[in-house]
Amino acid sequence: MGLEEPRAKYRQVADLLRAAIKAGEYPPGTALPGQLDLAKKYGLTQSSISDAVALLEREGLVRKAQGRPTFVQEIPTVKRIRLIDKDYRTNPGGSAFAEEMRRSGLTSKADLVELDVIDPPEQIVALFGLDDDEQVIIRRRHMFADDIPIQIAISYIPIRYAGSKDLALPDTGPSGIYARLAERGFGPVRFVEEIEVRSSTVEESRFLRIPTEQIVFEVVRSAIDAGDKPVEACRNILSAAQWKLAYGWRQEP
Amino acid sequence: MGLEEPRAKYRQVADLLRAAIKAGEYPPGTALPGQLDLAKKYGLTQSSISDAVALLEREGLVRKAQGRPTFVQEIPTVKRIRLIDKDYRTNPGGSAFAEEMRRSGLTSKADLVELDVIDPPEQIVALFGLDDDEQVIIRRRHMFADDIPIQIAISYIPIRYAGSKDLALPDTGPSGIYARLAERGFGPVRFVEEIEVRSSTVEESRFLRIPTEQIVFEVVRSAIDAGDKPVEACRNILSAAQWKLAYGWRQEP
DNA sequence: TAGTGGTCTAGACCACTGC
DNA sequence: CAGTGGTCTAGACCACTAA
16 A cells, blocks of 8 residues: 555545545444454554554544444434523533433433532532532433433532532432522522633543543533522533533624 | 453553642642653553553643653643524624634734635535636635634635635725625625534644644634525534633524 | 453654654 | 664564454
């Protein structure tokens, strides 16, 4: 094959495979040829082919598993729209997820995997400006679309604002949390979402069924009250290869 | 060293180096030990150390260059806020960039590198729903903060709406484009930003001074007119390791 | 069990940097 | 020039999967 450019051979092989996949030569769901076959085909060693395929995996184009062939990924890119608009009234509660799924024609499910009062991590202490020994309610949910793991959502509310754990009990509707906070005088009036990208942790990649090195969105939504203090925060972790985020708003005339 | 877990050694080395960097053992701006030194220290080969450091590079924690040591990255994480709010009135024009920079205390600069009328790429044809031979104005800018390359911005306007290339002439203030479109009856009333993450292309990584495999945000903002048609679109490419995106809005009571 | 991908070594050569 | 990181080979062994 023509692998002569001043570009690493494993990159060139990745380019060729990428092109072949996009051209439909290896349709989604089918297996790539084995690394030994590819090595023979391109005159490289298995190690080099492994490097090439690793590039494609990082891009989310293929999916590898232990002891099995490498499969071309089916990319169910889902939009996550947070419409900020009079017509599509924002629903800043957790139910936004269910709504997005419904719009995409998927059935959604959320498992509550943790509901606790904890000493918060560094990041959360800083966000709320908490004192040393202050505790927060943590509420961790695993979310599915058509039984495929999609998203991890972790919500934090300082006890200072919540009063007690009861505020976040399972039977509290998600948007109900804001109503409860409002009753206690901490109703949110403003929201901010911060979006970062990072490598997934081992636990996250296990649940989301993505390789460890793969990239995830971490979206942190803070609910801010009239006194300009964050009163609740929710971290959402989603696979960045499978998701597209979207925000919309109306021009103020 | 204690590299015995059922986890690849190069991953363990990456973990140790990551921890050392975060602990301040290798402060930002300083060089890591050479790969041969690290290889001796951990009882591995240079190749394996190279694999380990490559992981850190992908995370944006270190920066490698040809023939030079690997340096711990200074992470100038900048927020990019699009406030959707009566107080902080959204400025959907390109000058939002300058505004963000000013808020971060940075001087900004934008170079116009291309202004042309072209046959649009696939993605843009689909976005605007163009006919086969329709052309669009393309306006490509390279943006800097304190002379460091930060962002590539590519704006598209179908000739159908623009009338002629003059609409986007260099001396047209960026927000002026929307005023001109409004004069022609295509004033935007609504905006949507879609956020994706992908590997950078060779050209992008060259300009942004990031490694080729590194991840970039691609933010596409569409301006939509009263007839619900997109009339302008702007693709922004930013390094995902250096940036954090943020969106804010007020709760409708 | 045979086949897959994942990792690792020992050794090599390269392109590039900075002195 | 010596030192850096980047790539590649030939060969090896492993863990895992599927038949």
